[in-house]
Amino acid sequence: MKRFVKIVAATFVVVVLVVAIGLFYITSVMDPNDYKPRIEQLALEKAGLDINIEGDIAWSLYPWLGMQTGAIHIAYPEKPQLASLTSAQVSLQLMPLLSGQVEMSDLILEGLSLTLTKDTEGNVNWAGESTGTTEAPTASSAEAANPATTTADIDLNIESVSVKQAGIQYTDLAENSRIELSNLTLTTGNVRLDQPIATELSFNLRLFEGADVVTEANTKLDTQLLINQDLKRFNLANTQINLQLGGSNLPPNLPAINLHSDILLNLLEESLSIDQLSLSLGSLALQGQLSLQNFNEPDISGRIDAAPFNLKALLTELGQPPLTTQNASALQQVGFSTQLTGNLKAISLSPLSLTLDDTLLTGSAGINLQTGQLSLALKGNSLNADHYLPPQAATTATSDSNNTNNQANQGNAGWSQEEILPVDSLKTLNLSLELDLETLILEQRHINNPGISLTAEGGLINLSRLTAQLYSGQLNASGVLDARSTPVSTQANLQVSDIQVGELLKEMADSDAVSGRFSTQAALTTSGGSIHAMINNLNGSASISMQEGVLQGIDMAQTVCQGIQTVTSLGINTQQVDKSTPFADLLGNFRIRKGIVENNDLSATLDAMLVKGQGSVDLPAQAIDYRLGFTIQENLFQQTCSVNNRLEGLELPINCKGQFDTPPAQMCRPDTSVFTQLLRQEVQRKIEERIGGSVEEQIKERIGGEEGARDLIRGLFQ
Numbered sequence: 001m002k003r004f005v006k007i008v009a010a011t012f013v014v015v016v017l018v019v020a021i022g023l024f025y026i027t028s029v030m031d032p033n034d035y036k037p038r039i040e041q042l043a044l045e046k047a048g049l050d051i052n053i054e055g056d057i058a059w060s061l062y063p064w065l066g067m068q069t070g071a072i073h074i075a076y077p078e079k080p081q082l083a084s085l086t087s088a089q090v091s092l093q094l095m096p097l098l099s100g101q102v103e104m105s106d107l108i109l110e111g112l113s114l115t116l117t118k119d120t121e122g123n124v125n126w127a128g129e130s131t132g133t134t135e136a137p138t139a140s141s142a143e144a145a146n147p148a149t150t151t152a153d154i155d156l157n158i159e160s161v162s163v164k165q166a167g168i169q170y171t172d173l174a175e176n177s178r179i180e181l182s183n184l185t186l187t188t189g190n191v192r193l194d195q196p197i198a199t200e201l202s203f204n205l206r207l208f209e210g211a212d213v214v215t216e217a218n219t220k221l222d223t224q225l226l227i228n229q230d231l232k233r234f235n236l237a238n239t240q241i242n243l244q245l246g247g248s249n250l251p252p253n254l255p256a257i258n259l260h261s262d263i264l265l266n267l268l269e270e271s272l273s274i275d276q277l278s279l280s281l282g283s284l285a286l287q288g289q290l291s292l293q294n295f296n297e298p299d300i301s302g303r304i305d306a307a308p309f310n311l312k313a314l315l316t317e318l319g320q321p322p323l324t325t326q327n328a329s330a331l332q333q334v335g336f337s338t339q340l341t342g343n344l345k346a347i348s349l350s351p352l353s354l355t356l357d358d359t360l361l362t363g364s365a366g367i368n369l370q371t372g373q374l375s376l377a378l379k380g381n382s383l384n385a386d387h388y389l390p391p392q393a394a395t396t397a398t399s400d401s402n403n404t405n406n407q408a409n410q411g412n413a414g415w416s417q418e419e420i421l422p423v424d425s426l427k428t429l430n431l432s433l434e435l436d437l438e439t440l441i442l443e444q445r446h447i448n449n450p451g452i453s454l455t456a457e458g459g460l461i462n463l464s465r466l467t468a469q470l471y472s473g474q475l476n477a478s479g480v481l482d483a484r485s486t487p488v489s490t491q492a493n494l495q496v497s498d499i500q501v502g503e504l505l506k507e508m509a510d511s512d513a514v515s516g517r518f519s520t521q522a523a524l525t526t527s528g529g530s531i532h533a534m535i536n537n538l539n540g541s542a543s544i545s546m547q548e549g550v551l552q553g554i555d556m557a558q559t560v561c562q563g564i565q566t567v568t569s570l571g572i573n574t575q576q577v578d579k580s581t582p583f584a585d586l587l588g589n590f591r592i593r594k595g596i597v598e599n600n601d602l603s604a605t606l607d608a609m610l611v612k613g614q615g616s617v618d619l620p621a622q623a624i625d626y627r628l629g630f631t632i633q634e635n636l637f638q639q640t641c642s643v644n645n646r647l648e649g650l651e652l653p654i655n656c657k658g659q660f661d662t663p664p665a666q667m668c669r670p671d672t673s674v675f676t677q678l679l680r681q682e683v684q685r686k687i688e689e690r691i692g693g694s695v696e697e698q699i700k701e702r703i704g705g706e707e708g709a710r711d712l713i714r715g716l717f718q
Contacts, residue, residue, distance in 0.1 A: 033056055033057050036053045036057065039051065039053065040052070040053065044077075048076060048077070049074055049075070049076060049082075050074070050075045050076065050077055051072065051073070051074050052072070052073040052074075053069070053070070053071075053072050054070055054071040054072070054073070055069060055070010055071045055072075055087065056069075056070055057069050057070075066089075066090065066091025066092070066105070067088075067089075067090055067091070068087070068088070068089045068090075069085070069087060069088045069089075070086075070087055071084070071085065071086055071087070071111075072084065072085045072088075075125070076125060076126075076127070079123075079125040080115065080117045080125045081115055081125075082114070082115060082116075082125055082126055083112075083113060083114050083115065084111065084112075084113045084115075085109065085110075085111060085112050085113075086110045086111025086112075086165070087108075087109075087110045087111065088108065088109050088110070089106070089107075089108040090104065090105075090107050090108070091104060091105045092104050103155075103157045103158075104157065104158040104159065105158075105159050106158075106159050106160045106161075106162060107158055107160070107161045107162065108162045108164075109162070109163045109164070109166065110163075110164045110165060111164070111165050111166070112163065112165075112166040112167075113166065113167050113168075113169070114167070114168045114169070115168075115169050115171075116168070116169065116170040116171070117170075117171045117173070118170075118171065118172045118173065118174065119173050119174070120173045120174045121174075122174070155193075156191065156192060156193050157190070157191070157192050158188075158190070158191035158192075159190060159191075160187070160188055160189060160190065160191070161186065161187070161188040161191060162186070162187050162188075163184065163185065163186040163187075164185055165183065165184075165185070166184040166185070166186075167180070167181055167182040167183070167184055168180075168181040168184075169181070169182075176209065176210050177207070177208060177209055177210075178207075178208040179205075179206075179207055179208070180205070180206045180207075180208065181203055181204070181205050182203070182204050182206070183202070183203060183204045184201075184202070184203040185200075185201070185202050185203070186199070186200070186201050187199075187200050188200075188225075193227055193228065193229045193231075194226065194227070194228060194229050195226065196224040196225065196226050196237065197224070197225040197226065197227070198224060198225075199221075199222070199223050199224070199225045200220075200221070200222050201219075201220070201221040202218075202219065202220045202221070203219055204216070204217070204218050204219075205217040205218075205219065206247075207247070212248055213246075213247050213248060214247050214248050214249040215245070215246075215247040215249055215250065216245065216246040216247040217243055217244070217245055217246075218243070218244040218246075219241065219242070219243050219244075220241070220242040220243075221239065221240070221241050222239070222240045223236040223237065223238065223239040223240070223263075224236070224237040224238050224239075230268075232266065232267040232268045233264070233265070233266050233267065233268070234264070234265040234267075235262075235263070235264050235265075236262070236263040236264075236265075237262050238260075238262065239259075239260065239261050239262065239263055240258070240259070240260050241257075241258070241259040241260075242256055242257070242258055242259075243256065243257040243258075243259070244256045244257075245257070250319075251318060251319020251320070252319065253319070254317075254318060254319060255281060255282035255317050255318075256281075257279065257280070257281050258279070258280045258281075259277070259278070259279045259280075260276070260277075260278040260279075261274050261275065261276055261277045261278065262274070262275045262276050263275075269293075270293065270294050270295045270296075271291065271292065271293050272291065272292040273289075273290070273291040273292075274289065274290040274291070274302075275289050276289070277289055277290060281314075282313070282314050282317035282318065283309045283310050283313045283314040283317060284306065284309050284314055285306065285307055285309065286304060286305065286306050287304075287305045287306075287307075288302060288303050288304040288305055289302050289303050290302035290340070297343065297344065298343060298344060299341075299342075299343050300340065300341065300342045300343065300347065301339075301340060301341050301342075302339075302340045303337075303338070303339055303340065304336075304337075304338055304340060305335075305336075305337045305338075306335050306336050306337070307335055308333040308334060308335035308355055309333075309334060309335065310331070310332045310333075310334075311323075311331040311332070311334045312331050312332065313332075324390065324391055325387060325388050325389065325390070325391070326386055326387055326388075326389050326390070326391055326392065327384075327386075327387035327388075329357070329387075330357060330387040330388050331356075331357070331388065332357070333355060333356075333357045334355060334356055334357070335354075335355040336352065336353060336354045336355065337352075337353045338350070338351065338352040338353065338365075339351060344369060345368070345369055345370055346366060346367065346368045346369055346370075347366060347367050347369065348364065348365075348366040349364060349365040349366060350363075350364035350365075350366070351363070351364065352364050352365050352378075354378070356383070357387070358382070358384075359380055359381060359382060359383045359384075360380060360381055361378045361379065361380040362378065362379055362380070363376070363377045363378035363379055363434075364376075364377050364378075365377075365378075371430065371457075372430050373430045373431060373432060373457065374430065374431040374432070375431065375432040375433075376431070376432070376433050376434070376435070377433075377434040377435075378434070378435050378436075379435075379436045379437070380435075380436070380437045380438070381437070381438050381439070382437070382438055382439040382440075382441075383437050383439070383440050383441070384441040385440060385441060385442045386441055386442065386443065386444065414532065414620065414621070414622060415530075415531045415532040415535050415536075415620070415622075416530060416531050416532060417530045417531075417532040417533070418530055418531075419529040419530050420529065420530060420531065421483070421488055421529040423459070423483050423488060423529060426456070426459055426461065426481070426483045427458060427459035427483055427484070429456035429457070429459075429461065430456060430457050430458070431454075431455070431456050432454075432455045433452065433453070433454045433455070434452070434453050435451065435452050436449070436450070436451040436452075437449070437450050437451070440468075444507070445470065445507060445508075446470070447468045447469070447470045448468070448469040448470065449467070449468065449469050450467065450468040451465060451466070451467045451468070452465060452466050452467075453465035453466075458484060459482065459483035459484040460480070460481075460482050460483070460484055461480070461481040461482075461483070462480050463477070463478055463479045463480070463481075464478055465478060466478065466479075470499070471499045471500045471501075471503040471504045471507075472498065472499070472500040472503060473496060473497055473498040473499035473500060473517070473518075473519075474496070474497045474498065475494075475495075475496055475499075476494075476495045476496075476497075477492070477493065477494045477495070478492075478493045479491055479492040479493065487527045487528045487529065487533065487537075488527060488528065488529050489525070489526075489527045490525065490526050490527065490534070491524070491525045492522070492523075492524045492525075493522070493523050493524075494520065494521065494522040494523075494524075495520075495521050495522075496518070496519055496520045496521075497519050498517045498518075498519060499517070499518045499519070500515070500516075500517060500518075501514050501515055501516050501517075501518050501546070501549075502514065502515030502516070512552050513551065513552050514549065514550070514551055514552065515548075515549065515550045515552065516546045516547060516548050516549030516550060516586075517546065517547045517548055517549075518544070518545070518546045519544070519545045519546070520542060520543065520544045520545070521542065521543050522540065522541070522542035522543075523540050523541055523542075524538065524539070524540035524542075524592065525538075525539050525540055526538045526539070535595045535619045535620055536594060536595050536620045537594070537595070538592055538594070538595045538619065539592055539593055539594065540592045541589070541590065541591055541592065542589070542590045542592070543587075543588065543589045543590065544586070544587070544588050544590075545585070545586060545587050545588075546585075546586035546604075547585060547586075549586060549604075585603070585604065585605055586602075586603075586604040587601070587602070587603050587604070588601060588602035588603070588613070589601055594620070595618070595619040595620040596616055596617070596618050596619065596620070597616060597617040597619065598615075598616045599613065599614060599615065599616070599626075600614045601614070602614065606630070609630050609631060609632055610630075610631045611628060611629070611630055611631075612628070612629045612631070612651075613626060613627065613628045613629070614626070614627055615627050615656070622659055622660040622661075623658065623659050623660070624656055624657065624658060624659075624660070624667070625656075625657045626655075626656045626657070627653055627654070627655050627656070628653065628654045628656070628668075629651040629652065629653045629654075630651065630652040630653075630654070631650065631651045631652070632650060632652075652670065652671075653670070653671040654668055654669065654670050654671070655668070655669060655670075655671055656668040
């Protein structure tokens with residue numbers, strides 16, 4: 001037995017000596033650089049790649065199985081370089097490897113560069129010439145490629161990983177563009193499965209157009225990376241990302257984007273979750289959580305909150321011009337909160353809560369990723385729009401400038417022919433809007449329950465609803481603008497009910513000259529993109545009515561009465577006791593053709609008179625031709641200005657004719673022929689009272705049959 005043990009021991013010593021001598025011979029005598037030509041030849045034959053190993057290859061076998069290389073260049077034959085490496089160093093402990101443990105010293109890669117090029121003819125450098133069909137692997141080959149040892153049996157232990165000065169460059173010569181990922185650096189602590197790995201990553205991403213850097217992003221990442229034993233789950237805890245943007249397409253000195261979160265990627269469950277999300281950009285701070293399920297057809301869900309922030313300050317930080325508003329405190333408290341759901345087709349924000357200073361809006365928003373349509377449905381309390389308008393001085397200056405330009409454009413040629421509709425911009429609109437408020441203040445006008453429903457797509461804008469309660473009345477409107485073809489066509493429908501004219505004038509002009517309940521309906525169409533075209537192509541119909549009307553500061557009946565007295569001297573009592581004119585049932589219907597507004601039935605009951613009107617307004621020619629008739633229905637003037645009963649039923653006309661810029665005193669004048677007739681009748685009446693009998697009989701009696709003389713005298717009274 002002792003002899004047997006000695007034989008075994010001697011054999012083991014001999015084997016160890018042989019292995020040691022073999023390892024010494026391999027590492028000391030054999031030079032791996034002698035095999036570089038063979039390696040390069042095999043790479044060309046098997047993979048179609050040109051590999052040029054410039055530097056020396058050094059290796060070690062025990063106790064570390066290691067390799068170190070110098071510069072390596074890789075390309076497909078007769079094509080630009082695909083990849084290069086300055087140096088690489090890796091080593092594994094040999095004995096632990098035999099028991100399924102992977103223990104490595106530092107893994108170091110320096111100068112790893114990948115260069116992808118597409119020439120002007122579409123040829124790329126990352127694919128070689130086709131060498132024939134590739135056979136599908138057989139079952140035996142598949143088994144050979146998958147050893148019995150699973151990842152769960154591998155105990156990975158790497159002291160550290162270091163990647164320095166790595167980069168990727170993609171050049172498209174046809175588009176004269178380039179994407180460049182440079183200065184990529186990756187460093188880790190001890191790499192072990194199921195244990196946190198301290199990881200730092202940084203790189204610089206630049207987008208070129210020609211030689212111009214249009215966008216640049218300097219990125220830094222710091223995280224605790226945990227890789228599960230099955231290599232299917234990755235947890236990036238306490239992840240911090242810093243992103244600094246720049247480039248000619250962006251304003252200079254932008255604030256950095258800072259992101260903090262916990263990220264979990266599960267390849268088995270096809271899920272990605274981002275928890276404890278915190279993102280800051282200047283004055284903006286976001287909090288939230290996001291998750292993604294099913295990588296093939298992803299479903300997205302999550303929550304995003306933005307604490308109130310100063311939007312003016314943020315815009316300034318983003319390099320935008322200073323934003324000035326009538327209220328200096330406006331836009332200093334802007335925030336939102338929402339739940340997010342979606343997929344590759346659409347993303348929805350519902351419920352959505354928006355804070356705009358003192359205004360709270362709730363509802364939903366969304367985007368259709370296939371059509372690009374934005375949708376917004378919101379309801380809110382009170383909004384003072386005046387707070388967000390430009391300061392009054394700027395508004396006035398702009399308005400004066402626009403008026404000057406419009407007058408210059410109009411000149412003597414009528415309406416401006418300058419295109420005012422941004423047709424190209426209208427065609428790009430793709431949205432659906434629903435907005436309802438409890439109150440709206442606009443240009444100091446208080447509007448209750450305003451609402452709007454609008455859709456726009458491809459140049460077709462449909463205003464299906466515009467409602468508001470203002471001046472104790474109701475406004476309802478709708479319309480369609482079609483910019484899909486030339487010229488642009490417009491259709492509008494308007495209905496106004498029971499607007500208190502007195503309230504309107506008091507708020508707009510600080511006047512109480514007229515009061516009453518005004519209503520109107522209109523259906524209009526036009527076409528064109530300039531004021532000139534819209535006016536000349538205006539067609540449609542409209543009707544107006546006014547009830548319980550009063551003209552303050554003037555007694556129209558008294559004024560007319562005194563006017564008759566002045567002209568006719570018919571003996572009228574002119575004692576005036578009231579300075580107001582009630583009128584009722586103002587009615588009128590209008591027809592519009594090619595910009596010419598015609599009316600034949602305007603009527604109103606004005607105190608003791610009936611007012612009727614007819615005529616036309618030629619908008620293209622900027623001219624008016626209208627006739628108003630005042631008829632005394634009954635002698636209701638008696639208390640203040642009684643008139644002779646002979647005036648009852650007589651129409652007193654006023655003719656208005658001229659251009660829009662004609663002074664009113666010259667445009668509207670009474671028809672004096674009526675008063676001439678009144679004078680003749682009164683002279684004839686007084687003569688008859690003196691001579692007794694009719695003038696006709698007295699002439700016949702005195703002159704007899706001389707018809708010519710009688711006609712001459714009779715003409716004096718006609």
